[in-house]
Amino acid sequence: MAEILRVLGLTKIFKLHLLGGKEVIGCKDISFTLGTGEVLGIQGPSGVGKSTVLKCIYRSYVASAGQAFYRSINGVVDLLQVPERDILELRRQEIGYVSQFLRVVPRVSALQVVAESILLQGREESSALREAGRLLMYLGIPKELWDASPATYSGGQQQRVNVARAIITCPRLLLLDEPTASLDEQAKQRVHELILELKQKGTAVLMVSHDRASLEQVADRILFLDCVGDNQTGEVTRRAFEVAHH
Amino acid sequence: MPKEEPLLRVRRLARIFGSGCSKCTSCTGPLTGTNICSYCHSIVACAGVSFDLYAGEILGVVGESGSGKSTLVQCLYFDSPATAGEAYFKAYKDGQANMLACSVQEKRYIRHHLMGMVYQNPQQGLKLDFTAGGNIAEKLLAAGIYHVGQIRRRAAELLQCTEVPLERMDHLPRFFSGGMQQRVQIAKALANNPPLVFLDEVTTGLDVSVQARVLDLIKKLQRKLGLTMIVISHDLGVIRLLTNRVLVMKSGRVVETGLTDQILEDPQHPYTQLLVSSML
Ligand SMILES: Nc1ncnc2c1ncn2[C@@H]1O[C@H](COP(=O)(O)OP(=O)(O)OP(=O)(O)O)[C@@H](O)[C@H]1O
Numbered sequence A: 001m002a003e004i005l006r007v008l009g010l011t012k013i014f015k016l017h018l019l020g021g022k023e024v025i026g027c028k029d030i031s032f033t034l035g036t037g038e039v040l041g042i043q044g045p046s047g048v049g050k051s052t053v054l055k056c057i058y059r060s061y062v063a064s065a066g067q068a069f070y071r072s073i074n075g076v077v078d079l080l081q082v083p084e085r086d087i088l089e090l091r092r093q094e095i096g097y098v099s100q101f102l103r104v105v106p107r108v109s110a111l112q113v114v115a116e117s118i119l120l121q122g123r124e125e126s127s128a129l130r131e132a133g134r135l136l137m138y139l140g141i142p143k144e145l146w147d148a149s150p151a152t153y154s155g156g157q158q159q160r161v162n163v164a165r166a167i168i169t170c171p172r173l174l175l176l177d178e179p180t181a182s183l184d185e186q187a188k189q190r191v192h193e194l195i196l197e198l199k200q201k202g203t204a205v206l207m208v209s210h211d212r213a214s215l216e217q218v219a220d221r222i223l224f225l226d227c228v229g230d231n232q233t234g235e236v237t238r239r240a241f242e243v244a245h246h
Numbered sequence B: 001m002p003k004e005e006p007l008l009r010v011r012r013l014a015r016i017f018g019s020g021c022s023k024c025t026s027c028t029g030p031l032t033g034t035n036i037c038s039y040c041h042s043i044v045a046c047a048g049v050s051f052d053l054y055a056g057e058i059l060g061v062v063g064e065s066g067s068g069k070s071t072l073v074q075c076l077y078f079d080s081p082a083t084a085g086e087a088y089f090k091a092y093k094d095g096q097a098n099m100l101a102c103s104v105q106e107k108r109y110i111r112h113h114l115m116g117m118v119y120q121n122p123q124q125g126l127k128l129d130f131t132a133g134g135n136i137a138e139k140l141l142a143a144g145i146y147h148v149g150q151i152r153r154r155a156a157e158l159l160q161c162t163e164v165p166l167e168r169m170d171h172l173p174r175f176f177s178g179g180m181q182q183r184v185q186i187a188k189a190l191a192n193n194p195p196l197v198f199l200d201e202v203t204t205g206l207d208v209s210v211q212a213r214v215l216d217l218i219k220k221l222q223r224k225l226g227l228t229m230i231v232i233s234h235d236l237g238v239i240r241l242l243t244n245r246v247l248v249m250k251s252g253r254v255v256e257t258g259l260t261d262q263i264l265e266d267p268q269h270p271y272t273q274l275l276v277s278s279m280l
């Protein structure tokens, strides 16, 4: 298994100028590696910085320190440093991200939302729509709903659209933030199967989840993020430790 | 990563309204919170603006009213002469010459053949008492296409593309709805397949459902035609929907640039934080 991602000392401190420059720790000194075809679960209490880790790697957040070496098709790059232009290209071609909550584009149909990412890769329209339909079907979204905007969907249905949209490109690196949080058991199983299918094809997956059972099914290893309160100073430090899983 | 040259490189672009003096730029900007020079009372609409734009990219420009967004685009479209700075456009002399310093004829050529513009106010972009088809013809004529049949065919194709019913081709935009006027403007802007298109507050003033349809259209066209665009909007929803990267302007300066999702989710500059938090 070839290493595809190496994160070193990833730290994010938010500086809130509207609150007089108050600093909030997003995540602190996180290090881990990830191989192709590997699923690394990320677990930890609410607010500990799990989403922050994913967002820094995806560059939705500007990391304060650290490195994230990624082996792209064109060689190794530090995702935290490469030009924006290159990040956009990597997102289009290689790196997928499923956010914790779907952000929907008004008026665009679910089918179109899901097909969008492969259309951007240059896939021909009818084949893209067919592929999108196949995924929505597999994830149990009734065909009658495909032409409606996901804005009209239930939370669980929205989350499945979100997953489908990222999975459809078969990315080399997939960042998942609570992909199964609002799903019923059957839909959850389907998502797990899709993740494992991608894993088989060599996709490296980082998956944040509260759901222990979910991680047990799909993760090879689990990274625990934890806060450790210091009673003396009242300061809270964070630590990350890893557990081999399978 | 394979390196490719930007379609447009803008360097230290400035536009000063007024006589200007040596203190103009130092006493204006986000730190002083004004764009009026306290010595000579000139207005520094924008200054020191630099950025790169790549083919296929959509760059957003956000900022409060009066921050210099439209001025920036108007300088690049030669509606308003830049006071200082350079702009290199790959479609013009392969990006080797500063287009802001070229002759009037060359500017006219660039504007008519290589750029398209959609103005906030349809009155600025359309002759409301010319037919819709006539407005499009104007842009085609300016680019040297004189064959009437060819012009009508192209106009029809463009109107279809922007979802304006063909039977409206010979009607006056004055009597069109706001949304349809914007569609005609878009058709006109795209008439000559320009490599670069500017959209200035294209949905402002339209009601929400019409807005959504216009945005949807722009997104579709962008994907189909691989358009490169600069999109001005004070509406962060529009910016989120359409753009890949963003320039944030305040008092005539760019205070922050970044990926669109990063600007919206993790703004760095105090002003951007204020802007984003006030629009959530
Ligand atoms: N954009 C932001 N601006 C300011 N602070 C933020 C921002 N995003 C996250 N934080 C802060 O960073 C810390 C980590 O948040 P994050 O969303 O990463 O937590 P999480 O582990 O994913 O939580 P949950 O499990 O509830 O989803 C929190 O203190 C949060 O308030």
Ligand SMILES: [Mg+2]
Residues within 6 Å of the ligand: A050, A051, A052, A100, A177
């Ligand atoms: Mg989270």
Ligand SMILES: [Zn+2]
Residues within 6 Å of the ligand: B020, B021, B022, B023, B024, B025, B037, B038, B039, B040, B041, B042
């Ligand atoms: Zn002055």
